[in-house]
Amino acid sequence: MDSRTWPCQQYNKCGEGETSMSRKSWLIAGSTLLAAQMALAGCSDGTSNDKVSPSASSAASGTAGSGSGEVTQITLWHMEEPPNRVERFNEIIDQFNAANPDIKVTAQVQSWNDAYTKFPAAIQSGNGPDLLFTIPDYTTVIKQLGVVQPVDDIVKSLDEKHGFLEAAVTPYQYDDHVWAVPAYGMVQVLWYRKDLLDAAGITPPKTWDELAEAADKLTTGSQYGIALPASKSMATDQVLYSFLVTAGAKNIIDGNNLITFNSENIVKAYEMYAKLLKDSPADSNTYTWGEPQAQFNAGTAAMAIEKGQYLSTFEEESGRPSTDLGITTMPVADGGEEGSIYYSNAIMMLTDDSAKQAAIAKFFDYLYDPSNYGNFLNAEPGLFLPVTEDGAAEGSSFWSDPVIAKYKDQVQVLLDASKNGQLFGFTNGVASKIGQISGPNYLAQTLEQITSKGASAAEAVDWGQNQMENAVK
Template sequence: MQLRWAKGFTVAVLAASVAATAGCGGGTGGTGGSGAKSGTLTLWHMEQPPNRVKAFQAVIDRYNATNPPLKVEQQVQDWNQIYTKIAGAVQSQTQPDILFTIPDFTTYVRPLGAVQPVTDVVKQADAEHHLIAAAKAPYLDKGQYWAVPLYGMVQMLWYRKDLFAKAGINKAPQTWDELEADAKALTKDGRSGIALPAGKNLATDQVLYSLMLTNGAGQFFSKDGSVALNQDKTAETVAFYKRLMQYSPKDSANYSWGEPQAAFNSGAAAMAIEKGQYLAPFEAESGRPASDLGCAFIPKPAGGQDGSIYYSNAAMVMSKDSTRAAAAKAFLTWLLKPENYGDFLDAEPGLFLPLTEDGMKASSWVSNPVIKKYAGCVNAMLEQSKSGALFGFTNGQYNESIGKISGQNVLAQVVQRATVQGEDPKTSVAWAQTQMQQAVQK
């Protein structure tokens, strides 16, 4: 099987999702500061699902078996709590040695004062494994790299081919009009046409932003760095999201990542917009064959463009002690070697996309049953990534204030104001403009 990663990436930054998907709290206290455990490096990550934790542990165990000077210990954190938790940890000098990150989160953590440059690691990885340029871009500032890129995430439109066939729909929607019409047609007999997150969380931020990108509304800041969210195309996108919510489950205002996927797999919803974690559990959770899982580019409005949020997930080194920082860098260098990297990506095959040329050929990843079974969707995700972007890093920008904005889930609040409170989308977007301006001034 051949997997394609398009050459000539021109996007300024790649974004998951996760992301990034949400983690759940579980870690206690970091060890990167004065409270460091002797002989142990602590790694914080927000990839909470048990299969990912188990796979990470297998890779970590293999590294620890090489008898490094400092062994690695993982601790699971929660995306909804990590902003306040890492701030407190740095203040008390108990931050982890390694912290997984995404570009906007990095801009929040760096000013706290503990993030160490990793330029040497990134340059070595680039020379040996050929990192995709766009994966590095959001972590380069003032001549230094501040995180080591590890894996990518991109969103797609997922649809149930079996439910489409029952409704007499023979192809995936390509435009907003088609998406809305299909969602309406599929909403019947207790089933929702689409499952959308609308809670105050990063999941809602991500889906709205993907739709904003397709409408040419992905740039939050003007050239001078001032907030420029309040524009007609942003309000148009929010209005579209509001219309789609008519065909989403009634409790969508509480949805984050897991609920839309559960509704999709159970057949309670026929479509969803999300990252590649939909691949691995589909057959077991839906009871349907793999052939019933459809994927397509995110639909765009008339005159719109291809687009999706895309995260270049990475790892920051936060050890102030030079010996511990060197040990952390050694682990990340080891992790990117193809013989280890493929197994790391297999923690969530399809969600974690490779960011190195040799990683795309890593035997353990290419031969993974999920990757082989859904090769068409994997290739589609790699192709969708060409149009990927992330708020705060579009068109070559590196905006240091974006972490203050994303930490407040301003986009998700816009969705809630427009859909739950019934506010006019233009009013909601104007409110968000003010919120963002206040955030960057703090």
């Protein structure tokens, strides 16, 4: 646990996947859309599993009568829609409610499709939640509504007890406050089929040169050396950014929204990606998150770059033993740096009601207890990673999940990779206009200049620089 000062006034290090962050991230839109979005109609009524509902917030009353006295009502919106995640989150919340009869947390499942359209209108009309799941980009958007409450004291208290990873907290530290409580992390690594690499006499690549050589050698017959996304999508943005990080070019926009995309190292990263695409399936220009994983599990691709969701389905879909699922950190360019893209998912507090804030602090205390926290994370084993030191410690509930226990070595690589995680827009101050870059997928669009329009990497990166500069004006 460090002696970090709260709040941190100077953001100095960066810290999301489908979820997984996948599904979250590709929907990110620029904050400039807010004015139009705010004019959209409110949301439909529904039950606890409905989309945005005017009855979702109990802010008007704050408490409800019960036989044992007043009960503080807390409404939480999350956008983790897969049934296994919904079920696990509900289990944790039900356990908290049972242990705290004076508090009732109600989870409502929303969609990232509505996050930039319906949520702002619902929030400003008083029908928003008390707690809202978020990612760094989205927090900069909702913060403009003036409803996000600083969580300095909550984060400080949790940090003292459990030790937050700096990369998880930093994207939410700016304007002299902390604006969300980190919940779980997601990080990219290089996955490889150990059986296929062993058969070819190839050791796991640690450098770009080794990666390119391995991909070329492993491309034979109906087998491809690697499967990479190359569509206009956040999936492509994410993998490309991991190459930018390892090229030594993680800073593409700073806290003053100054674009520094047109650099020699970024050109090299795009050259490398284009080279690897020659050893990726021909329809890679349609790939997002699922297709590389499917090719990898089928054995038609020997390598892929993605987050931890590869753990839970590998044996069933590949028909191979768990020992054939290889993992290593992202290969590094000559003169580059270790790292990859890392998303810190978090929870914003939108209520200024003191009773609710006290109840929320109690809920977070329960959630981050190591005996509970791992059960929450393992709603999606391997994808949702601990953001606290004791959450990842031996003996915590995180390691008790059968998938995590089976792939303990692979999970440790993911945890180690998280320590070098980066996120564009949050590496050199907080870029308030990062949504204008991530929303249109300008990283992926820059690649399309090469793959679809025949531009050189230098020409494509110059195009990307111009597009990004215009987007943040």
